[in-house]
Every structure is written in structure tokens, then in C-alpha cells.
Amino acid sequence: MATKVNRATAVGETSASRLSPELLLGLYRMMVKCRMCDEKARILFRQGKYAGNFYSNVGQEAGEVGAAYSLRDDDWVAPSHRDWTSNIIKRAPLKYCFAQLYGKADSPDRGKSTPAHMGYPELHVITPASTIAAQLMIGTGVAWGLRRQGKDSVVVSFCGDGATSIGWFHEALNFAGVHQLPMIYVVQNNLWAESVPLRLQTALKNLSDRAKGHGIAGVSVDGNDILDVYEAATAAIARARNGEGPTVLECKTYRWYGHSEIDPAKYRMKEEVEEWKRKDPIPRFEKYLAEHKLLDDEQKKQVRDEITREIDEAVEFAEKSPYPAPEEALEHVWA
Amino acid sequence: MATKVNRATAVGETSASRLSPELLLGLYRMMVKCRMCDEKARILFRQGKYAGNFYSNVGQEAGEVGAAYSLRDDDWVAPSHRDWTSNIIKRAPLKYCFAQLYGKADSPDRGKSTPAHMGYPELHVITPASTIAAQLMIGTGVAWGLRRQGKDSVVVSFCGDGATSIGWFHEALNFAGVHQLPMIYVVQNNLWAESVPLRLQTALKNLSDRAKGHGIAGVSVDGNDILDVYEAATAAIARARNGEGPTVLECKTYRWYGHSEIDPAKYRMKEEVEEWKRKDPIPRFEKYLAEHKLLDDEQKKQVRDEITREIDEAVEFAEKSPYPAPEEALEHVWA
Amino acid sequence: MARTITFIDAINEALHQEMERDDRVCILGEDLGMGGGVFKATAGLYQKFGEERVLDSPLAEGIIIGAAIGASLVGFRPVPEIQFADFIGDAVDPILQQAAKLRYRSAGGFTCPITIRVCWGGGTGGGLYHSQENTVWFAHEPGIRVLVPSTPYDAKGMLIAAIRDENPVLFFEHKKLYRTAKGEVPEDLYTVPLDKASVRRPGRDMTVLTYGYMTSLVMNAAEEMSKRGVEAEVVDLRSLAPLDRETIVESARKTSRCLIVHEDTKTLGIGAELVAILNEEAFDYLDAPVMRLTGPDIPPVPFSPPLEKFFMVDEQKILAGMEKLAAY
Amino acid sequence: MARTITFIDAINEALHQEMERDDRVCILGEDLGMGGGVFKATAGLYQKFGEERVLDSPLAEGIIIGAAIGASLVGFRPVPEIQFADFIGDAVDPILQQAAKLRYRSAGGFTCPITIRVCWGGGTGGGLYHSQENTVWFAHEPGIRVLVPSTPYDAKGMLIAAIRDENPVLFFEHKKLYRTAKGEVPEDLYTVPLDKASVRRPGRDMTVLTYGYMTSLVMNAAEEMSKRGVEAEVVDLRSLAPLDRETIVESARKTSRCLIVHEDTKTLGIGAELVAILNEEAFDYLDAPVMRLTGPDIPPVPFSPPLEKFFMVDEQKILAGMEKLAAY
Numbered sequence A, B: 001m002a003t004k005v006n007r008a009t010a011v012g013e014t015s016a017s018r019l020s021p022e023l024l025l026g027l028y029r030m031m032v033k034c035r036m037c038d039e040k041a042r043i044l045f046r047q048g049k050y051a052g053n054f055y056s057n058v059g060q061e062a063g064e065v066g067a068a069y070s071l072r073d074d075d076w077v078a079p080s081h082r083d084w085t086s087n088i089i090k091r092a093p094l095k096y097c098f099a100q101l102y103g104k105a106d107s108p109d110r111g112k113s114t115p116a117h118m119g120y121p122e123l124h125v126i127t128p129a130s131t132i133a134a135q136l137m138i139g140t141g142v143a144w145g146l147r148r149q150g151k152d153s154v155v156v157s158f159c160g161d162g163a164t165s166i167g168w169f170h171e172a173l174n175f176a177g178v179h180q181l182p183m184i185y186v187v188q189n190n191l192w193a194e195s196v197p198l199r200l201q202t203a204l205k206n207l208s209d210r211a212k213g214h215g216i217a218g219v220s221v222d223g224n225d226i227l228d229v230y231e232a233a234t235a236a237i238a239r240a241r242n243g244e245g246p247t248v249l250e251c252k253t254y255r256w257y258g259h260s261e262i263d264p265a266k267y268r269m270k271e272e273v274e275e276w277k278r279k280d281p282i283p284r285f286e287k288y289l290a291e292h293k294l295l296d297d298e299q300k301k302q303v304r305d306e307i308t309r310e311i312d313e314a315v316e317f318a319e320k321s322p323y324p325a326p327e328e329a330l331e332h333v334w335a
Numbered sequence C, D: 001m002a003r004t005i006t007f008i009d010a011i012n013e014a015l016h017q018e019m020e021r022d023d024r025v026c027i028l029g030e031d032l033g034m035g036g037g038v039f040k041a042t043a044g045l046y047q048k049f050g051e052e053r054v055l056d057s058p059l060a061e062g063i064i065i066g067a068a069i070g071a072s073l074v075g076f077r078p079v080p081e082i083q084f085a086d087f088i089g090d091a092v093d094p095i096l097q098q099a100a101k102l103r104y105r106s107a108g109g110f111t112c113p114i115t116i117r118v119c120w121g122g123g124t125g126g127g128l129y130h131s132q133e134n135t136v137w138f139a140h141e142p143g144i145r146v147l148v149p150s151t152p153y154d155a156k157g158m159l160i161a162a163i164r165d166e167n168p169v170l171f172f173e174h175k176k177l178y179r180t181a182k183g184e185v186p187e188d189l190y191t192v193p194l195d196k197a198s199v200r201r202p203g204r205d206m207t208v209l210t211y212g213y214m215t216s217l218v219m220n221a222a223e224e225m226s227k228r229g230v231e232a233e234v235v236d237l238r239s240l241a242p243l244d245r246e247t248i249v250e251s252a253r254k255t256s257r258c259l260i261v262h263e264d265t266k267t268l269g270i271g272a273e274l275v276a277i278l279n280e281e282a283f284d285y286l287d288a289p290v291m292r293l294t295g296p297d298i299p300p301v302p303f304s305p306p307l308e309k310f311f312m313v314d315e316q317k318i319l320a321g322m323e324k325l326a327a328y
Ligand SMILES: Cc1ncc(C[n+]2csc(CCOP(=O)(O)OP(=O)(O)O)c2C)c(N)n1
Pocket: A081, A082, A130, A131, A132, A159, A160, A161, A162, A163, A164, A188, A190, A192, A193, A194, A255, A259, C030, C059, C061, C083, C087, C090
């Protein structure tokens, strides 16, 4: 980390705001990569290239990348249905990510799990179930285990606003509070749980207040500001590593598309969607980087071109990968 | 309500502190009645008069009576395993309460449920299951129904400190928060969940803070001060009737005996138990009443004598009541 | 007047009409209000009956059922929805320990007339966690009905009957039927008895016991077998709890051969209980062991298309099963 | 060296010894640390191994299992406890949708070697919510073992084997056995195979399939029947999932008559699957329908003493059942 850049345009200026250009560009690149992979996944689904369903993360990249970008290899991520990109952020090869979509034999789970429910054991990304909040319980158990082993690894888990209503969310937070576990609960508050608006989900205004019910730390950030997320996450991760306990990190953000690719999301107002699209975290960060002379149009194009090539190769790999043999269905039931 | 008495010794003086002598003596009488019935229930169990088990409420009467004493007939109570006395406070005839202990045909559930898990449909006391926190969900549903019917009845539910860790507790509070339901969640924090101390139960110090995780009102009171409880409960009930939403009311108190009659409770320090016995809510309130010239030794004796007679009759009734016929087991499975 | 409509329209119509008729009926669950439901089973209800009676609940299956139980105690007839059977876990205690036992534990002092709609079943690419059958967790416990309609006619009539029934009911709707099953459905309100199996096709050579989505596959296979000279009697169970022992036993006694077809995994699927009943009441009538054709004992249902195909019982597998039984 | 000890001492000893041997083993649950467990199954462990390895958890079955699963992913071998089977509801998803499927959904990328101890069963005056059998909710789902030891020897050896097994395991301990069952138990560590039923008593005239607390009642009844000239073979299942088909079928083929005894309610109890297996694999060998002697189909177990007696299968009911089968 050479020169540090002073963050001027982001909210909530803190001492942690001096970040290296490499890091800033890395965050940027990763957000663009997640965006482009996700948009590609959507296109492929619409083209009928794979079955099942897909839950797009577009619009929420700042929260995903900001919270997980700087994790170490030995740190864990517990994603939910909307966090296929967690694998990408944890540096899983793209070809396997796309093989996952296709349910091919080269996916990490050999076609067992659905497209969006991807894990990556080697990189400590826990293969998710669909059950809302289950990943938080399992992640909390991992954190408990890590702490008991005297390690300073941490666990970052993701969930949505809706997930904060189910009991298991609270059981996880409560347990992490009792044992001061190295957990970061990232709540991607995109204002909607499928078609249910926040006002019918909870009486709370800030979902970081869920933490208050368990005596643990909670912080809400602008989930479309990568630096805001990054700084809050970095602080939470540092505290977690240091044995200072868990944090609920609410990222206020928005889901651009339907709940899944089969949801036209007619229950939302067009104005609301448009307003949030104007808050797109990527151009916003581009502006910041440009202002700090870290990014120009050429570089932008270059980033996208490189990622496009990577994606094309990954899709080709996925398409060529064979389907699992039918009898694969019988494997891995019992150890 | 004739003369109002000024509450001088109780903590947290408020404007609601001017209560009539009738009410004060009524609260007192009911606490003594609960205490005496409960102690009798324990003796009967030890004498082998009934099977199963019993969960004594001794020491916690101020919370029970303070929260439920002034409920109307059309208000509901959702008790837990430790709240057999809820039925007494809701004015169920003692003979049926004791028939419940014995599992006799004259118990409200004809011997189906265990001794402590008593309900009283006519008085809107919900027959509890053992499942911790289930009563809170069902009670919340009742409150939702009552509000939708435009009624101003309320629901008082009871649970312990341990119950605030399980997910369903939170689902209930969250739902009540969204719909601003007429619910009072009375948390009898007796510092132990069976053998588990509060520090292993939660990182919180005040269990009324559970409310903060759901954006609803929460208040903690001295659970051994009947007036403190009564005033906080009365305020919460009034707000609930008025459509102003739910309240978590934490009563800080103590369970004098084992978790149940078969638990010697060796995990607790003798000093702790003794200290709390000195905080017995009944002598404390007697002192207050004596200071206000509302109670003398003769009256005290009279109260106890009356209750003793009532209990003796109830026990006699219970003993004479027949056991249900074996085939009763087949009844009430299907409607 | 009967028209031909889909299974999902039949469900939707039943809800519309019964809610109009009886203002104690209300629905609650995830995404069923403004969104009209994941499959649109509840479309239009929010607009017609408003937010009080058509409640988009928080994401919490426990309180969805808990709130319904409570509301039923003060006179409502709630119809809570569990979006997918796979996500019923949080509500297992509320359903089985509370709803199913409330009447029993209070000796009739409280009754709990709720109808829990649950979407279940495989064959639509849903994969693990969007395909599961777990009807038997519930059919095992006394005090709650478990219904599995297979036609639009039954869907409407049984749903209405369920809502009016004083018992708690689990009403399992197979997602594959929603748009593929079409049939004649009267426009008016009507009910279908809740504990009667339906003989969908008479036959003398063998009995096939089935339910849900499998029923239509079995019907097709039976027609094919008829061409091959074997007349199968097809019994659609409709209710998994309680089971209609009479119809089941009578058919088996008549045909002396019996095949059970379900998409649930084999071990402890409802087929196990059916075999046990036939063993108890038709033992001396059977010319062959009762056969079970079911999903394999693996987690239902792996995602990748070849894996899903491997899991699902299909017409071909049924034909093979019927041939095998006929040849025994 | 073998001594005669109780079932609960065998459990306790297994935990002590296995925790000493392998420091990856840890236990967590309600009241099992400082309190030593409701029935004292975990007595002394807290004192010996400390608060980290013997964790009094918050009152929340979901996270008890969730935390155990997570810890197993980083190399621990957790032995979580569910205090009573009746309260397992909150953990049904963690157990069946997470633990039992984690290996499958990750194609072996993650394994989940946890052993969930659960106290179950009636006959002790526990009444509704302290008596239930719900083994079949779990035995229905592939990927998790369901064990039901009936002797102190098996309790120790199977618990140790379960902890060492790579699969998730549900280990059901019948509360009635804790202090009434006594038997010889080696002092050293040993294991008992997890998928083998045990023939407790050989016999030629009939097979009785049973498990758990019922086993000793059946053994007594078999001795009595022997005096009456009927030699019953008693098979103790020990594992409900997977079932040891081989031993079960072999015995039934030999005796040609089969009685199933369990305290679970009848419908969809494990007896249903046993009948189905025998129907499939011993059909031509059976001289009588397989009979089921079980709890009645009512919520288990109503409290009042006459009601509990009505519910529970006892020696007299078993004798009557055996007489009936012998007379068929
Ligand atoms: C226990 C459970 N209930 C219901 C569902 C169906 N479901 C999947 S995602 C979802 C909405 C989730 O909303 P939120 O937590 O806000 O996450 P988002 O989808 O907005 O990222 C629902 C209801 C589920 N997967 N699990």
C-alpha cells in the first residue's frame, strides 16, 4: 500500500478513509466484475441456457464487495440466495461459477444445488440452502469453532431485510453476542423481501437496530457507497479478529430487478426503481475515482474488456462441461 | 375507588401511583393467594398426590399479579409452564385449579395436560404447551384478531428470561410491532433458565432491550415490587387498549426453588437464593400497606385463614374428583 | 355452471368466493398480497379484500402459523400460506405441537380451524429446497388433516371444505399442477368430502394408489395398459390423513394386486402406511406383494436436469411398474 | 472389564471417555453443563472439560444445531443435545434441511459429523410434550442416521461409534431406560456397528421387531410365551435409519410370522415401513399378516395416569398380541 488517497466525496469520513489506489481500483474492478457476471447470468437464463432460477444482485454490489473484498483465504463467507457473486469476490474461478449456473458436472456441487445456491469449500464459501437465515446459524457455528481454535479468522454472512424477521436470525445474533464471536452479519436491506415492503416486515427504521435486541454492535451505512461499506466492514472485521465481538452491518441499498428472473416485480413503483438506479454504486465510485485521477475512460473500457473476455471463456467452459450422469444423484447422500 | 393512597416506598413514582385501598388490598390478597396455592401444590407433589411435575412460581408473584390482576374478563392471558397461577389471578375457581394438578376429570382439560400447563377457555386463559415461546406466538395471534375485530381487549403473555433467546419470541414481537398489537409481553426474568444463568443466555443486561430489536416499547421494573409492576403494566395495558402498540415488560425477579419439583438446583449459590428471599415481594408489600394503615396483623391472619379454607376445599374437591375413564384418551383428537 | 379452468384458477376462485361469503376468512403469508403469490394463487384478493384480510406477513413461518392459530381462537378462519413445503421447518412446532394438539390439550375448550396452504412437489426444475415432499411429517401426527388434491375440481371443493372444517388442515398444492392441470369446475361454491379417496378409473386387474401430480401420469399409464389388455383401477387418495381405508381396502380386495405410486422418497413415504393397511386388511386377498414405485432415497430433488429426471417418477417408470405387477 | 451399570451411566461414560480421547468432541445444549443435564446424562463433564467444551447454550434449539453444524465444518465433532424430543421443532430445519443435506448439496465438499442426542419416550408421567416419539420425521429423510439403543452396552458403544461416524446422527435415548435398564458394559472404549439390528433372543415361531424401551417388555413377554410353548425371536432394530433390512427379512422368512411393537402412534410409525419391507421381501414366506402393536393414533401422551396407561404398550398388551399372532 503506497500512497493513500483521501476520501472526500463519501459519507461518514473516518480515519480509515485513507486507502491505497490499488485497493480502490481493486474494489472498483470487483464491483464491475460482479455486475457484469450477474447481468450475464440473467441473459443466459433468459436465453434458456439453464433451468431453475436466478436471483440477481445487481444494484447491491457495493455491499457485497465492500464487506468481503479484503477477506483472507482463511476467512469464511456464508452467502444467501442472492450472493452467487460471493464466490467471485472470494476469487473462485469464473468458469466454475458459470458451470454452477448450468448445473454441470464441473460445478463445485456437480449439479446438485440450484444455480444461485453456490458454495466453494476450498475458499470457505459455505454452500447455501434456500432456507432463509440458515446460513447465519451455520456461519455463527463456524465462528464459534474458529474462536475456540484460537484462530483470528472471521466469518462474513449475508442476508436480506426479510431475513431479519425470522427467528433463526435472532438466535444466531444472540449466540454470537454471548460468545463475542468473530461474525459480521451483513444485512443487505434492499427495502423489499420479494414483494413485501419493509413497513410490513418490521416496525424498525434501521435494521442495524436488530443488534440492540442482543446487546451487540450495529451500524447502518449507505449500501451504495462502496467506501462507506468498506470502512464499516473493515472496522467490524478488525474488531472481530481482535476478539471484540460481532457486528450487524446494515447496507441500505436496492434490488434493481425482480426478486428472481421470473418475477416482473409489478408491486414496486417505477419511480422508486428509477430513483435507485440513479444511485448506482458503480458510476458513483467511478466519479470518485476520476476526481482522484485514478480512473479515466480508457481504463474503464479496459477493465470491462478484460472481464468480458474472462466471462466469455467461463461461459464457453460451462457450456462444454458435461451434465452429470444420472446416477450422480445417488452420490454423497451418506459419508 | 374511594380514597387514593400515595405510594411512598415504591420505586419509580409516577402519576399512576394513586391507587385505591381496595385495589391495594386486592393485589395483596391475590399475591398471598398465589403464594399459598403454589406452596400447597408443591407439598401435594412431594406427598405423591399427583404425578408429572410442577413448576413453582414462588418469589415471582409480584410480576404475575401486577401484570394480570386488573385485566377484564374479555382480556386474554397466555401463560407458560410457570404460570399455573395465571388461572387463579384470572379468577378461575380454585377447585378446578387443583383438579388440574391431579389430572382429574374435573380439570378444565379432563386430565389431558400436565399439572402446570393449565388453561381456562371461559376466562380466556390459553392452555399452554410446554414449547417455550409458543404461547407468545398464539397470544400475538389473538391480539391480532382482537384488533381486527375492533375490540379494545388486550393480551398479557408471560415468559421467562430463557424464552427471550428462542426465535419465536422475536417473531412474535416483530409481528406485534408491525401491526401495533395490544400485547404485553411480560418477561419474568428470574436470572435462570433452569440451570443456565443469564450471562450464558444473552449479552444483554436488560431484557426489555429485546424490544429495541423490533422497534417496540420496552420497560424494566423491579419484579418484586408489586406497585412498580402494576403501574408499568397498567400503563402498557392502557396504551395497548388505545391502539398504541405492544410493550415488553421485564420484571426482574427470582425463582425461589428448583426449576421444577424434581430439581434440587444445586447450580445456584446459597447466598444468591438467600439474598433474593430477603426481597420477598409479599412482606415488602405488607410493610408498605402497614405504613399506610391498610393492613394489620389481624387482617393478615384473616386473609391467610380465608385462603387456607378455600384451598382445603379445593384440594378436597380435587381428591374426590374421579380420574377420567381410559377411553377419554380418544376424545378431542378430531373436531 | 362448469367451465374448464386450471388448478390454480380453481384455488384462486375458491379463496375469492369463500372470502366473499364469510368475512371471518382471512389469508396471510409471504408475498400473497400485493404480489398475488409466487404462482399467483392469491391474485386479486388483496385488491378486493384489502390489507387486513390479505396480509403480507413478515418472513417468518413460525408467526405466520402462530398468528393464524391465535386469530382462530377469537373466531377467524385463517388460511395461512407456507410458500414452499421446503420452508415449513420454522412452523413445524406451531403446526404439530400447537395447532394439531390445541383441541386435545384443552379437551375441546379451544378449537383451531385453520387451513394451511402449502406449495410442494418436484418436476419443475426447482431443485433442492423447491421440490420437497414432506407430507408424512404431518400425516404421522394425529389431529391435523393432510390433503393433496389432484384436479381443479377437487382443489376448489376441498379447499372450501377445508376452510369450513373445524380441524386444522394442511392443504398441499402441487406446483406442477398449477398450470398443467385443467378440468371442469362449477362456478358456484361447493364442497368435496375431506376423507374420501376417489376412484378415478375403475378396473379389475390391479389397483394403483396415488395422489397429487402423479395421478394424471398414472391415469395416462392406465389408458396405455388398457390397450395392452390390463385394466387398472386408479385410486386418488386425496387425503393422506386420515386415510380412507375403506376405499383403499375395497379396491385392493377386488383386484388382488396393488401398486403404490408417489414422488416422495420411498422409506416411510405414505406408501409404507398403505402397504401396512393392505397387509392388515387385505392380506388374504392379495396375489402379489404390494409394490411401491417412488422417488429414490436421496434428498429431493437434485437440480441438474439429468438428476431431476433420475429422481422423478414418470409415465415410463409407471408403465414399467404396472407391467411388472401384472406379470407377477 | 465389564460391570453392571445403568443406561444413563453408559451414556455418561461414553461422553467422558470419548471427550478424553478426542479433543475435537464437544457438547452443547440446555442445562447440560453446570446442571449436568435434566437426567444427569452429562454429569461431571463440565467440571472435567470446562465451559468451552461443555456449553450451556441459550434456550434455542435452532442455534444449538446450527452452531454444531458450523463447528463441525472447522473440524470439531459436536454432540449437541435436544432436551426433549418434543422440543425439537425449532431444529427441524437445521437438522433435516441443513445437517442431513449439507454433504449432498455440496457434493461432498462439506461433511457434517454431528451427533444429536435426544431424550424421548413415554411411560414416566411426562404427559403431552414430555413423552413424544417423533423418530419418523427424521427416519423419512435420507442423509441422517436415526439410532435408538435399548441396552447400556449399546448405548455406550453406539454413542461412541456415532461420534466417530462422518454422517450426522440423531441418537434417541429413551428416558424410561435411563435408570431402569441395567447391564454389563466394558470399562474401555468400544464401538457397536451402527446399521445392524440385534437378535436379542432366537426363536422359531414368530419374529417380534421392536426397539428402545419396548425391547425389555418384549423380552419378558417372550419368556412368558416360551413357557406357553411359543418361541419368539426378538429383533431389536437399534437403527431406524437406515434399517437393517437383511436381519429383519431373514428373521421373518425363518419364522413366517411377525409382530411389530412400538410405542409410537400407529399411522406412519416405523412399523409401517417394516411391514412394507416384509411385504416386499418376505411376502411368500409369511403365514399371517404382519401385525402392528403400537400406541393409538392420538397425541402422545395424555397426562392423567389412566390416560397414559391407555396409551402405552405394556407387557400385557404384548402378550395378547403374541397370542393373537400365534393363533392366526
Ligand atoms: C424460511 C424461508 N421462507 C421463505 C423462503 C422463500 N423466499 C426466498 S427469498 C425470500 C425473500 C427474501 O427477502 P430478503 O431477506 O429481503 O432478501 P432479498 O431476496 O431481498 O435479497 C423468500 C420469502 C425461503 N427461502 N426460506
